[in-house]
Amino acid sequence: MAARQKLLSTVSACRALNIPSRRVCHGCINTHALRSFTTSKSARHDFFKDLESQIKVFREKAAAAMPGSDWNPIDLTPGLPPERADIVIVGGGVVGWSIAYWLKRKERMRDAVRVLVVEKDPTYSQASTVLSAGGIRQQFSLQENILLSMASADFMRNINEHLGVVNEDPVDLQFNHSGYLFLASEDVAHIMEENYETQRSVGAKVTLFSPSQLKERFPWISTDGVALASYGLENEGWFDPWTLLNAFRRKAMSMGVYQCIGEVTGFKYSMHSARTMDGDKVPIKRINRVNVRMPNSLEYQPVECALVVNAAGANSGKVAGMIGVGTGHNQSFADIPVPVEPRKRYIYVLHCPDGPGLDTPFLIDYSGVYFRREGLGGNYIAGMSPEEAEEPDTSNLEVDHDFFQEKVWPLLAHRVPAFESLKVSSAWAGYYDYNTFDQNGILGLHPLVSNMYFATGFSGHGLQQSPAVGRAIAELILDGGYQTIDLSALDFRRIYCQEPMLERNIV
Amino acid sequence: MAASMLCQTVRQSRVHTCVAVFRRGLSSSPASPPSLLTRFLLKLHQHFYDVEHLIGWRAKHRSWFVRRKNVFYGYTQQNYGENIAAAYYILSLKGSFRFAGQSEWFRPNARGKFSYDFMNYPTSSIEEIDLSGTPINHVGLDNLVSQKGLRSLSVRGCPEVDDWFLSRLHVFGESLEELDLSHCPQITVGGLAALQNLRMLRHLDVSSLPRLQSPGLVHILLEEMLPRCHVKGAEYSQGLIQSDIPIQTESVQEPVTETR
Ligand SMILES: Cc1cc2nc3c(=O)[nH]c(=O)nc-3n(C[C@H](O)[C@H](O)[C@H](O)COP(=O)(O)OP(=O)(O)OC[C@H]3O[C@@H](n4cnc5c(N)ncnc54)[C@H](O)[C@@H]3O)c2cc1C
Numbered sequence: 001m002a003a004r005q006k007l008l009s010t011v012s013a014c015r016a017l018n019i020p021s022r023r024v025c026h027g028c029i030n031t032h033a034l035r036s037f038t039t040s041k042s043a044r045h046d047f048f049k050d051l052e053s054q055i056k057v058f059r060e061k062a063a064a065a066m067p068g069s070d071w072n073p074i075d076l077t078p079g080l081p082p083e084r085a086d087i088v089i090v091g092g093g094v095v096g097w098s099i100a101y102w103l104k105r106k107e108r109m110r111d112a113v114r115v116l117v118v119e120k121d122p123t124y125s126q127a128s129t130v131l132s133a134g135g136i137r138q139q140f141s142l143q144e145n146i147l148l149s150m151a152s153a154d155f156m157r158n159i160n161e162h163l164g165v166v167n168e169d170p171v172d173l174q175f176n177h178s179g180y181l182f183l184a185s186e187d188v189a190h191i192m193e194e195n196y197e198t199q200r201s202v203g204a205k206v207t208l209f210s211p212s213q214l215k216e217r218f219p220w221i222s223t224d225g226v227a228l229a230s231y232g233l234e235n236e237g238w239f240d241p242w243t244l245l246n247a248f249r250r251k252a253m254s255m256g257v258y259q260c261i262g263e264v265t266g267f268k269y270s271m272h273s274a275r276t277m278d279g280d281k282v283p284i285k286r287i288n289r290v291n292v293r294m295p296n297s298l299e300y301q302p303v304e305c306a307l308v309v310n311a312a313g314a315n316s317g318k319v320a321g322m323i324g325v326g327t328g329h330n331q332s333f334a335d336i337p338v339p340v341e342p343r344k345r346y347i348y349v350l351h352c353p354d355g356p357g358l359d360t361p362f363l364i365d366y367s368g369v370y371f372r373r374e375g376l377g378g379n380y381i382a383g384m385s386p387e388e389a390e391e392p393d394t395s396n397l398e399v400d401h402d403f404f405q406e407k408v409w410p411l412l413a414h415r416v417p418a419f420e421s422l423k424v425s426s427a428w429a430g431y432y433d434y435n436t437f438d439q440n441g442i443l444g445l446h447p448l449v450s451n452m453y454f455a456t457g458f459s460g461h462g463l464q465q466s467p468a469v470g471r472a473i474a475e476l477i478l479d480g481g482y483q484t485i486d487l488s489a490l491d492f493r494r495i496y497c498q499e500p501m502l503e504r505n506i507v
Numbered sequence: 508m509a510a511s512m513l514c515q516t517v518r519q520s521r522v523h524t525c526v527a528v529f530r531r532g533l534s535s536s537p538a539s540p541p542s543l544l545t546r547f548l549l550k551l552h553q554h555f556y557d558v559e560h561l562i563g564w565r566a567k568h569r570s571w572f573v574r575r576k577n578v579f580y581g582y583t584q585q586n587y588g589e590n591i592a593a594a595y596y597i598l599s600l601k602g603s604f605r606f607a608g609q610s611e612w613f614r615p616n617a618r619g620k621f622s623y624d625f626m627n628y629p630t631s632s633i634e635e636i637d638l639s640g641t642p643i644n645h646v647g648l649d650n651l652v653s654q655k656g657l658r659s660l661s662v663r664g665c666p667e668v669d670d671w672f673l674s675r676l677h678v679f680g681e682s683l684e685e686l687d688l689s690h691c692p693q694i695t696v697g698g699l700a701a702l703q704n705l706r707m708l709r710h711l712d713v714s715s716l717p718r719l720q721s722p723g724l725v726h727i728l729l730e731e732m733l734p735r736c737h738v739k740g741a742e743y744s745q746g747l748i749q750s751d752i753p754i755q756t757e758s759v760q761e762p763v764t765e766t767r
Contacts, residue, residue: 157645157671161570164566166549166552166559166562166563166566167549167552174695174697175670175671175697175698176696176697176700177670177671177673177674177697177698177700177701178697178700178701178703179701205677217703233674233677233704234674234675234677235674237674237697237700357728357731357732358696358699358700358703358725358728358729358731358732359700359703359732376696376721376724376725376728
């Protein structure tokens with residue numbers, strides 16, 4: 001509104017100069033009246049030039065202040081969610097939309113299941129999906145993880161058969177087939193060898209390098225301290241997470257999935273109790289309604305549903321808490337919370353014109369530091385997970401630049417001497433959907449909530465597994481059990497039995 | 508057909524209006540406008556289930572054709588050996604090949620017919636393959652991976668050759684010396700990066716790849732990545748000024764040059 005005031009003061013200045021003010025009106029100039037001006041030509045010119053820019057500023061301000069001008073590239077139908085849905089998916093990240101797609105894909109009849117995806121933030125400003133590094137690899141130690149990634153790679157290979165929509169541009173994931181390169185020190189080389197055997201046995205195309213072979217393949221690496229390296233030949237690299245998320249969403253919506261912008265804030269449930277083998281009484285809950293709060297209002301809409309899928313990423317522990325999981329009062333079965341919490345991770349964008357070239361893989365050093373190429377202009381992204389004791393505060397997504405200077409950079413420069421000189425051009429932070437129990441996905445029904453399925457806790461590899469995880473959850477729901485990959489080892493039982501499924505990491 | 512169309516209930520589901528709105532917000536590249544017929548069909552597609560099925564069926568048929576052309580010849584392989592299966596696959600795609608130690612090429616005639624003389628050499632492996640202009644894709648490559656002595660491969664102008672195809676070429680890493688990828692409409696730099704696994708490569712043709720955004724720069728990067736290989740491609744200066752889209756970041760820090 002300052003501009004408006006300025007305009008008014010210009011008008012009063014006109015009065016002072018004895019220029020009839022009616023000749024200057026807001027936003028339009030009476031050209032006919034102009035001719036009778038007496039000021040010199042150049043002064044007149046300046047005056048109107050100034051006025052025009054003032055008006056422009058004013059217009060911009062007014063537009064920004066208008067209600068509802070919060071311009072959004074994705075035009076969504078506003079409004080309330082449907083009152084009834086068969087399956088409500090909490091969280092519209094890549095996992096949520098993948099499940100929605102697969103549910104529709106597997107339904108036998110058109111509109112046999114009514115699927116609703118509830119997402120609280122249509123800009124995805126905090127979702128892990130769009131803040132991730134976008135990598136996919138098969139170099140895991142658990143067979144389940146390897147198979148999930150291979151199935152997802154297969155999905156991405158044929159992505160347009162899955163996610164292509166008639167009359168739309170084909171999906172282009174911008175997949176970079178550059179592979180992952182893991183480096184192992186003397187202490188962990190034997191683990192790498194075992195992992196390699198497992199990976200080969202399930203069909204992943206991985207190869208091992210000795211330090212000298214490594215130097216020959218990637219002359220820019222310093223092999224100091226490296227005893228063994230493993231490199232993925234196929235199906236490994238990185239891609240654009242946004243494209244995958246949007247493609248899933250576009251396809252799922254074209255197949256009839258409902259989307260609703262709102263936050264799930266609670267559940268209405270009924271309860272009955274069951275007895276454990278030891279004779280303890282445990283309450284079993286069943287969700288009847290999901291409460292969805294509309295954005296920017298206090299309005300709630302209860303959605304009646306048969307099943308709920310918790311795919312809220314880093315927030316899924318909190319969503320589980322809403323139904324009272326993990327808040328029991330005595331030391332019992334019901335007390336064990338869903339062990340998923342947000343953990344902040346930084347990614348730094350580096351510029352280094354003399355850095356490694358097109359052959360740069362997604363490199364993961366045994367020290368924990370990782371980097372990959374970004375585009376062709378000498379840009380890289382790098383990061384590292386902090387020590388358990390030094391986990392940063394998760395209340396916001398601010399970046400700690402000292403962490404790069406003190407922890408990441410020395411390790412990077414040690415591995416790639418060209419990185420001795422670089423500049424950090426930008427950085428961002430995102431939340432891992434961190435599974436504090438064993439850092440792997442938690443899939444399937446919760447034992448104490450008879451109709452809530454989970455697909456969460458992927459801790460840094462959820463993006464690459466999302467296509468296969470979506471299929472797995474759809475199989476659980478619609479077929480009653482896993483059909484393609486047996487993932488029963490990733491269910492809740494391991495948490496209650498305290499038998500972690502740990503990745504044998506070399507980092 | 509028309510009658511049944513009229514009997515169809517016109518769709519009025521909210522979902523479809525959602526999709527239409529969604530599209531406007533997201534489509535980025537204005538593709539060449541489709542023909543009148545296609546546009547008419549698409550209009551109908553939005554309103555009638557029949558037409559939707561028809562169009563879906565057409566797309567399915569197209570991918571089915573490519574899939575059928577690229578099936579794995581497991582039966583042939585079992586009964587006649589890997590070499591014969593590979594040779595038969597190449598000829599049925601209307602490609603041509605040369606066995607190691609022979610000088611003449613086997614190729615089908617203009618009508619796609621070929622003689623079965625190649626059956627006489629079940630122990631010869633294939634050294635050179637020319638599959639230019641054929642519908643080969645990454646699945647069809649399964650029929651060729653057994654040819655560990657392959658030295659030259661041309662997939663010039665193949666519409667189905669994509670980055671995933673290139674990422675599988677590592678199986679020929681120990682032998683492949685010559686590779687012609689020119690005029691392939693789907694190849695991008697993301698797939699060319701996988702050629703680093705072809706350590707024996709001496710000649711590479713990457714000219715006229717329409718999806719390469721800065722072909723000159725990619726040419727330089729390829730030469731740097733494969734120092735022993737002669738790369739034929741765009742002029743260095745072509746598209747050197749690149750338009751790398753900056754990464755979206757939460758907090759953008761002022762760039763500062765630092766040296767340790
Ligand atoms: C820095 C970083 C790097 C990574 N790198 C990789 C990588 O290289 N490869 C890889 O595979 N993975 C990587 N990941 C992990 C990957 O991003 C995640 O595992 C994956 O995105 C999880 O997807 P999601 O859909 O479960 O979660 P999200 O994408 O977080 O989606 C959850 C959604 O739920 C919504 N939500 C939450 N609570 C509610 C509620 N109450 N009501 C409604 N909506 C709600 C949120 O708004 C959010 O959009 C990385 C992660 C980070 C942070």
